[in-house]
Amino acid sequence: MEGPTVGMERFKAYGARVGVWLQGGLDLSVRMKVVVGPDPSLVYRPDVDPDVAKDKGSFRNYTSGPLLDRVLATYKLMHTRQTVDFVRKKHAQFGGFSYKKMTIMEAVDMLDGLVDESDPDVDFPNSFHAFQTAEGIRKAHPDKDWFHLVGLLHDLGKVLALAGEPQWAVVGDTFPVGCRPQASVVFCDSTFQDNPDLQDPLYSTELGMYQPHCGLENVLMSWGHDEYMYQMMKFNKFSLPPEAFYMIRFHSFYPWHTGGDYRQLCSARDLAMLPWVREFNKFDLYTKCPDLPDVDDLRPYYQGLIDKYCPGVLRW
Numbered sequence: 001m002e003g004p005t006v007g008m009e010r011f012k013a014y015g016a017r018v019g020v021w022l023q024g025g026l027d028l029s030v031r032m033k034v035v036v037g038p039d040p041s042l043v044y045r046p047d048v049d050p051d052v053a054k055d056k057g058s059f060r061n062y063t064s065g066p067l068l069d070r071v072l073a074t075y076k077l078m079h080t081r082q083t084v085d086f087v088r089k090k091h092a093q094f095g096g097f098s099y100k101k102m103t104i105m106e107a108v109d110m111l112d113g114l115v116d117e118s119d120p121d122v123d124f125p126n127s128f129h130a131f132q133t134a135e136g137i138r139k140a141h142p143d144k145d146w147f148h149l150v151g152l153l154h155d156l157g158k159v160l161a162l163a164g165e166p167q168w169a170v171v172g173d174t175f176p177v178g179c180r181p182q183a184s185v186v187f188c189d190s191t192f193q194d195n196p197d198l199q200d201p202l203y204s205t206e207l208g209m210y211q212p213h214c215g216l217e218n219v220l221m222s223w224g225h226d227e228y229m230y231q232m233m234k235f236n237k238f239s240l241p242p243e244a245f246y247m248i249r250f251h252s253f254y255p256w257h258t259g260g261d262y263r264q265l266c267s268a269r270d271l272a273m274l275p276w277v278r279e280f281n282k283f284d285l286y287t288k289c290p291d292l293p294d295v296d297d298l299r300p301y302y303q304g305l306i307d308k309y310c311p312g313v314l315r316w
């Protein structure tokens with residue numbers, strides 16, 4: 001295990017890298033790097049634990065200047081192009097899970113490999129966040145091995161990036177399509193005006209195409225790594241409890257789990273699940289702990305969990 005000082009140095013290097021990625025533009029040549037890095041929403045997000053972001057230079061200075069412009073540009077694309085029609089097409093495109101066959105660990109490694117290929121200077125594997133999230137959960141919930149695995153799995157849907165999907169259709173906060181976006185959606189006031197659904201007499205209302213309290217399971221969410229990974233887990237029949245599926249499906253739905261919006265769509269089940277999503281979210285914010293886990297030491301433990309809950313070669 002590396003000490004905290006080394007960890008913080010690498011962490012700072014990572015923060016600098018994020019800035020470079022996000023300022024690098026959104027064209028195809030740099031898209032992979034951006035996609036497999038942290039969600040732009042997380043970099044932008046002002047609720048980074050101040051206790052942990054001890055080195056103020058590491059993240060907080062990205063809340064203004066060119067990075068903010070770039071993040072805003074990403075959300076502008078997302079909020080313009082994520083429509084009911086778009087999301088349905090993506091479900092059809094990826095719902096057959098004929099993109100690739102691989103194990104969970106191969107998916108973890110694959111995202112790392114992509115970063116390395118794109119930029120040989122990157123010394124910070126993408127799996128760091130997965131293992132760190134998992135280890136945080138393991139420490140706080142030692143008796144719930146399935147929850148540890150959720151930490152490892154939650155961002156693997158970012159393999160969508162390998163299928164050529166643009167950043168705005170892979171990462172970032174999610175929101176329901178088919179109804180008017182609510183106030184806590186990030187950049188809500190400045191990014192939706194060109195979304196054709198908001199010209200639709202039904203989709204532009206508060207309830208939109210939904211019944212009151214229909215349950216989030218019946219809501220069409222913007223397309224990204226959450227929904228894709230949830231569908232993939234269902235398709236491959238992961239033997240994890242419903243809470244695990246739920247946390248992965250809605251972990252980026254900040255306007256709901258943190259913003260407190262979209263309550264009119266929630267069922268009693270959603271409200272019962274909300275504490276789980278919030279609990280998970282505590283560990284998802286990678287800035288919480290400057291210690292880097294020794295990934296090679298941890299692999300055997302997580303391989304055991306994979307063998308228990310989602311073994312073998314899976315369809316992606």
Ligand SMILES: [Fe+2]
Pocket residue numbers: 039154155225251252
């Ligand atoms: Fe995520």
